[in-house]
Amino acid sequence: xxxxxLDRLDFAKGNGLVVVxxxxxxxxxxxxxxxADREALERTVATGExxxxxxxxxxxHKGATSGNVQRVVSLALDCDGDAVLARxxxxxxxxxxxxxxxxxxxxxxxxxxxxxxxxxxxxxDAAARGAPPQQHDxxxxxxDQHRSAAPPTAPLPAGAPAAAPALRPSYTARLLADRxxxxxxxxxxxxxxxLACADEDAARAAEEGADIVYHTLVALRAVGVSLDDVRRVxxxxxxxx
Numbered sequence: 070x071x072x073x074x075l076d077r078l079d080f081a082k083g084n085g086l087v088v089v090x091x092x093x094x095x096x097x098x099x100x101x102x103x104x105a106d107r108e109a110l111e112r113t114v115a116t117g118e119x120x121x122x123x124x125x126x127x128x129x130h131k132g133a134t135s136g137n138v139q140r141v142v143s144l145a146l147d148c149d150g151d152a153v154l155a156r157x158x159x160x161x162x163x164x165x166x167x168x169x170x171x172x173x174x175x176x177x178x179x180x181x182x183x184x185x186x187x188x189x190x191x192x193x194d195a196a197a198r199g200a201p202p203q204q205h206d207x208x209x210x211x212x213d214q215h216r217s218a219a220p221p222t223a224p225l226p227a228g229a230p231a232a233a234p235a236l237r238p239s240y241t242a243r244l245l246a247d248r249x250x251x252x253x254x255x256x257x258x259x260x261x262x263x264l265a266c267a268d269e270d271a272a273r274a275a276e277e278g279a280d281i282v283y284h285t286l287v288a289l290r291a292v293g294v295s296l297d298d299v300r301r302v303x304x305x306x307x308x309x310x
Contacts, residue, residue, distance in 0.1 A: 073144040075110055079151045086122060087151050091163065094142040094156040095187035095297075100163035101171040105153065110144075117141050119155060137161030186286050186296035192241045193290050244287045251291060255284045 078087055086104040093100055103121040105113070109128055112120040119131045119139040132138030139157035146153060164171040244251045262277040286296060 077150055082151045089153045089155055091155045091157050094158055096183040098170050189286050189290050193245055196245055245291055251288055255288050258284050
């Protein structure tokens, strides 16, 4: 986490408070806007989790009760020294309504690619922790890939309670767990994109392009590379030499 120099903040301008904008580090979505005083920011720096100052709550550790903490990635000052941009990894929704962002879907649509990469990252993290498989997949995953039928079962005796459906890993989880499947699908999607472009079929090319982006992100995540790593390479290539 980047160290924040609190002495550069102008707390006097806001009667002891500065504005804090919390932004999801993975998706770029603006999660919430709150206030913090020196004590709240000192606690934030000391614990690595966001603390705010509220008129009703006083010193407020975000997620202390709900578990929806915001782990700090970086803290940056604005040019006037009276606002802080906090890039965070949220453990859950930021809004008291249960929404991911206090600004609704408008804030979430800004970076669909980042949101997809964040979902893939969560699947990879869950697999590393040995968490139970998830049935729901990333929004950007090809729909036809993760709609698999349940295996056939023997009929139940009359009057017997229905068995709970078996929990199947999501398509993303299966790709992350199977190197051969992951690379095979990446190759297939690349070939399908080439054919769509060769046919000059714009609609199909867009669909195949989305599929290969998804499979590329999964393949990269499996070897420890994130979308941000790719962005940094692109930014470096675009910078003047």
